[in-house]
Amino acid sequence: MQTTVKPRQVACPGCSELVVYSTANPYRPFCSERCKLMDLGDWATEKFRIPDATPPDLDESES
Template sequence: MTDKTTQTYPCPQCKKLTRWDNNPWRPFCCERCKLIDLGDWAAERHAIPGDPEIPGADFDEQ
């Protein structure tokens, strides 16, 4: 059985192999990759698929 805390994995941003244990930026390899990913979400370059939002759909129509 392998201990997950000692495994290496590719950083989701730069693909550099990094260790899970003692990594304050996991799943990223460093703070830079973490901030790049956060910026991509803020700029809406990443999105979770779903139905398009209909304006006013949250309000009851009377």
């Protein structure tokens, strides 16, 4: 008995549309180039940031 494997679907981080997560999708995990570029733009304008563990009042040059 042969089982068919359903392609994995994920929600696009940009618009939440379900998309197939496979090597056939050049924009994965995004649904389109537009969503991919919108996400890149958010990182470039620092809308998204990785938190820094250093308290903001400490300056490394004062150490």
